[in-house]
Amino acid sequence: MSIQWYPGHMRKATREMTKILSSVDVILEVLDARAPISTSNPVIKEITQGKPIITLLNKSDLSDPIYNEKWIDYFKQDKQKQTLLINAMTNESYKKIIDLISALARKKIGKNTLAMVLGIPNVGKSSIINMLAGRKITKTGNEPAITKGQQKVNLRNGIMLLDTPGVLWPKIEDPESGLALAALGSIRNTAVAYDQIAPYIIKSLYQKYPDSLKDRFKIEPLTSDEYKAIEILAKKRGCISKGGITDITRISEIIVDEFRRGLLGRVSLETPA
Template sequence: MSIQWFPGHMHKARLEMQAGLPKVDVVIEVLDARIPYSSENPMLAELRGDKPCLKVLAKSDLADDAMTATWQAYFEQTVGVRAQAVTSEDVPTIMKLKHIAARMVPHREGKTIDAMIVGIPNVGKSTIINYLAGRKIAKTGNTPAITKQQQRVHIGDSVTLVDTPGVLWPNVHNVDSGYRLALIGSIKETAIDYADIGFFAARYMAAHYPERLSERFDLPSIPATDLELIEAIGRKRGCLGKGNLVDIDRASRILVLELRSGGLGRFTLETPEMMEREKARTVADVAAKAEASQANDAKRKKRFRDQQRAKRKSREMN
């Protein structure tokens, strides 16, 4: 399944972000600690250039601790990038973010610092903003795309946040990234297929966290296929329909919602090494699709020219 969700307000937000970036001193990019790579917006990397960037690994209380530390070290290999893990319960660490951002632009010491805060939908950006501001400025919730327009928020210590709506990108070329985004709730429900995402989740958890599945769903052993695993979960949770058959959609929803809520413990869905492999694969896939598209265009043009020549010849003969 190809997962794409780019409503009109996201296109508008992208244009506003592009116009506003040259005017800010530092970018604060909020990522989901469970999918640090897939929750990075590739459009932002292109737009911000070499502007300092603080990558905030939000919801780190739902992610694997060791992998979060690995991702922090990975991100900080890039010049001008800092990384900080936060949770919604650790307010003191959230409050430190503005001081970390300020230290990233020492030439602005003693002056007001403008920091643009960005992030994909449902990553926890609004919660962070409200803590930094000390009051409810941004709407929060478990539904993606609550923030619809840009706003400026003064958070004290001479720091102003430029808040932007959660923005995805028009084409999620990496199929696995699309699944991960849907799995953590960054894609609107009407744009996803729970069964398909459930199969993806089943495959990953069976390969990397089988003991979590066994314990949570009281499974004596992990079935050999993703379908069999979803069926086993469905039988344990009473998702039975006519003929005692498992309702795959209901069982898949249970697995996905358990993952989102932390019912299956802390987990991380990707590693830096995995990211590098997928980036290389995605570049090759995109190039192959572009080549195939060009070949199809050439065939259509040739067919059109042949038809035109045939018409001219027919007119000349008449």
């Protein structure tokens, strides 16, 4: 199952980012720490060749702390990048990010350092910008594609941030990556149905975090059949339509929502090779 969700504004945004790259000093690439590979846009890698890159593994408070450290080791292999684990909802990472930008930027006497913030939808770019600015500059939310155009933000410390729209690539070929992106909310809900996403989440939890299934959903005994597990959970949560028919759509929405809000525990969907 390949996924195509590439609205016109994303195509336009990619062209505009490419045009301005020559004046950019540093790239801030924002990834979701729960799935760093799937949330890394291959197009971004192509257009940013030669630029110093700071990779920010955001939402690290929602991902497995054991795998967080393994991902840091994984990204250290790329000498073009510096990588930080962050949680944009706190300001603990502020100094590390600012210091790295200053260290990697080309020195331009009398001019601001321009740092471009790149990433796919819903990885938390706007939250990071608001955290660095110390005030609400950009709109945030769990719906992808909130930011539609470029916006400059002066941090007043010699650094100018360039906020860009979240952009995907034209066709997501890998089914696992597509489902991971849908689970994280990086693809609009109308592009992938909840009843396709929920089995992926349940299967991932069963394989890596069975205790999370037991603790949150009280499924005993556990079943390796994700569809059967969803049926059981629907009955437990009262997702039954008229006539006693299981409301798979409703229970799937609940599973996806609770996963996105971190209610299923600290979960990593991907592990380093």
